[in-house]
Amino acid sequence: MKVCVLYSGGKDSTYALHWAVFKGFEVISLLTLLPKREDSWMFQYPNVEFTKYQAEALGMNIIQMPTSGEKNKELEDLYAAFKKCKDLGAQGIVTGALLSDYQRLNANIIAEKLSLKTYSPLWRKDQEKYMYELIDEGFEFIITSTSAYGFPYELLGKVIKREDIDLIIRRAREFGFNPAFEGGEAETYVIYAPLFKRRLKVFGEIKRLGEDNWRFLIKRIL
Structure with a gap:
């Protein structure tokens, strides 16, 4: 099809x-x-x-x-x-x-x-297991936006690793936001995945838009 x-x-x-x-x-x-x-x-x-x-x-x-x-x-x-x-x-x-x-x-x-x-293959998928599955299957992504109280803002603009998922899930359980960000708690940008022919290099800057609202503004991609 x-x-x-x-x-x-x-x-x-x-x-x-x-x-x-x-x-x-x-x-x-x-x-x-x-x-x-x-x-x-x-x-x-x-x-x-x-x-x-x-x-x-x-x-x-x-x-x-x-x-x-x-x-x-x-x-x-x-x-x-x-x-x-x-x-x-x-x-x-x-x-x-x-x-x-x-x-x-x-x-x-x-x-x-x-x-x-x-x-919609992800519909109602277990949120926490899904986040680990992404890492285990070779997906590489950065956090480009956060807007949830308690979210670890230090991860903004960083390529997320398995230990970062551990932290996100701990914070999500503590502060009540969705660990897979379905409620808009954060946004992501994929730089590499199994079908990619090459890894993208992303350059940008971090900007604070509000008390709990941060953005990684992409400026250049190679």
Whole structure:
């Protein structure tokens, strides 16, 4: 089956992409929506424009389309994006949804209108086990944004190792945030994964946006 993968460049959409490839799907394109607002309900905002570097490292086609980021209008943008995938020959859409009913249901509803099948291989996956699984399977990613009280901000911009996952899970249990960041507690950017043909080198700077809100701003990628 030919599919497009809804791709933000983070750990979840990258994992979903790998799942699709190893399950035998033909990935005809990655699909990135570029929100104009930071408070988008559907799409990741920090650093998503840099998915083009990941697509190059993967040797895959990518579609990047702007979206208003407004709660209802962005669904119209998603419809247009899915339609473009269908026009390219896609029969299905793969998403990295973990726990967000809003994101998963809206993607499913819009895809169904276009007679596209949807696949969300991470749905309801054990959050803590999943974080270790990423490391064990060779995924390398950096934390690009944090907004949860108690999150270890010193990990911002760092390539996450297994011991860092230990720390994140301890803090998540103590302070009550989601250890896999499904509630927006943090955002990630993948620099290497099993399908990547090369490891990306990312350069940026850390900026504090609020008391518990920090951002790693990507400036350059090699």
